[in-house]
Structure formats: C-alpha cells, structure tokens
Amino acid sequence: AQSVAQPEDQVNVAEGNPLTVKCTYSVSGNPYLFWYVQYPNRGLQFLLKYITGDNLVKGSYGFEAEFNKSQTSFHLKKPSALVSDSALYFCAVRDARYSTLTFGKGTMLLVSP
Amino acid sequence: SQTIHQWPATLVQPVGSPLSLECTVEGTSNPNLYWYRQAAGRGLQLLFYSVGIGQISSEVPQNLSASRPQDRQFILSSKKLLLSDSGFYLCACDRDAQLRETQYFGPGTRLLVL
Numbered sequence: 001a002q003s004v005a006q007p008e009d010q011v012n013v014a015e016g017n018p019l020t021v022k023c024t025y026s027v028s029g030n031p032y033l034f035w036y037v038q039y040p041n042r043g044l045q046f047l048l049k050y051i052t053g054d055n056l057v058k059g060s061y062g063f064e065a066e067f068n069k070s071q072t073s074f075h076l077k078k079p080s081a082l083v084s085d086s087a088l089y090f091c092a093v094r095d096a097r098y099s100t101l102t103f104g105k106g107t108m109l110l111v112s113p
Numbered sequence: 114s115q116t117i118h119q120w121p122a123t124l125v126q127p128v129g130s131p132l133s134l135e136c137t138v139e140g141t142s143n144p145n146l147y148w149y150r151q152a153a154g155r156g157l158q159l160l161f162y163s164v165g166i167g168q169i170s171s172e173v174p175q176n177l178s179a180s181r182p183q184d185r186q187f188i189l190s191s192k193k194l195l196l197s198d199s200g201f202y203l204c205a206c207d208r209d210a211q212l213r214e215t216q217y218f219g220p221g222t223r224l225l226v227l
Contacts, residue, residue, distance in 0.1 A: 034215065034216070041201075042220060042221065043220045043221045044203065046215050046217060092216075099162070100159055100162060100172070101216055103157045105156045106155045106157075
C-alpha cells in the first residue's frame with residue numbers, strides 16, 4: 001500500500017523567512033510525488049511534481065521541493081515566504097501499481113507580516 | 114489544458130433529500146475522473162473514480178453513488194442525504210493511462226445538510 005505523512009498540522013513562519021513543509025512517503029515501487037495548495041473554499045491547485053531525474057524540483061510561485069530517496073521524503077520549500085502563501089498544503093503520492101493518488105492530511109501554513 | 118466545472122458551488126439540503134452534483138471537463142478527452150470529499154477536518158477522501166463511460170470504482174461504501182453518462186461528465190448522487198454527507202466535494206481529472214500525469218481539481222461544491 002502507498003501512504004503519505006505530513007507530520008505538522010501547522011507551520012508558522014514570518015514573512016521573508018524561509019519555509020519548509022514536510023512530507024514523507026511509503027510506496028512499493030518508484031514514487032510519483034506531488035504538492036498542491038488550497039486556499040479557503042477553493043479547489044486544490046497544483047504546485048509541482050517529481051517523476052524522475054533531478055532531485056530538486058521547481059514549481060509555481062517560487063516553491064521548490066527536494067526528493068530524498070534514502071529518507072523517503074519530499075519536503076516543500078521556499079526561500080522567502082509571503083503572507084499570501086498562507087494556505088493549506090497537501091503532499092500526494094502515486095506509484096506504478098496504483099491508479100489513484102494518496103494524499104497526506106494537509107499542513108496549514110501561516111505566514112505572519 | 115483542461116478546465117473542470119462543478120455545479121452548484123454551494124448547496125443547502127435537508128436530511129433525507131436527494132442529491133445531484135455535476136462535474137464537467139473541457140479541454141481533454143478520455144480523462145480519468147474522480148470525486149473526493151473534504152470534511153471540516155481538512156483531509157481528502159477519495160469516493161469514486163472512473164476510467165471511462167459507465168465505469169465506476171467505489172473506494173468507500175456509503176450513502177453516495179456516482180455515474181458517468183458521457184466522456185467528460187461525472188455525477189455524484191444520493192437518494193437520501195445524511196447529516197454526515199456535509200462537506201466540500203471536489204471533482205478531479207487526469208489523462209488516461211498516464212500515472213505520472215498531474216491530477217487537476219475543480220473549484221468544489223460546498224454541501225451543508227441540515
């Protein structure tokens with residue numbers, strides 16, 4: 001079975017500081033990993049994905065994520081947080097055996113001015 | 114790129130009433146389609162997915178059903194709503210048979226059962 005863990009319910013960071021939202025995964029085969037962001041009362045928006053190749057993936061709005069196979073992690077990062085980055089962030093995984101995505105429970109990011 | 118429409122945006126229904134939520138997709142053909150529910154506690158629960166017309170897989174047995182009458186139309190239904198059916202319902206799609214493809218989401222329908 002595939003699974004995703006987002007160990008933090010909430011992450012607080014000051015505007016201008018770097019941010020990290022953590023994600024670890026468990027799959028049987030090679031993982032396909034995704035990050036999404038959700039603003040209040042909106043659908044999920046795709047940020048970035050790792051399929052293969054370079055372990056550092058760059059995505060929308062200045063976000064990036066680093067795939068670490070030995071630690072089975074795919075942490076989301078941004079060098080300088082904005083207040084507008086405040087939202088709910090979901091990590092998701094799919095491997096070759098499953099046709100459906102498995103989502104983490106989400107991490108609320110709060111960026112203070 | 115594909116666009117996902119969901120209707121209605123908000124719905125308030127009494128317990129025991131029927132339900133029909135519609136999802137339509139533009140800009141792609143033969144998509145995989147998905148219905149998720151997001152409860153107040155924030156997690157996403159996959160309810161149904163479909164790989165083609167008339168093909169429905171149920172992930173969680175419950176008070177809901179799904180149908181796919183056309184290639185780009187996915188409908189979520191209930192004959193009698195329960196209080197526990199309240200939540201935010203999201204439709205999503207990705208391209209057929211490409212597991213590395215990104216899954217895209219619609220704007221969602223907020224359902225409140227009273």
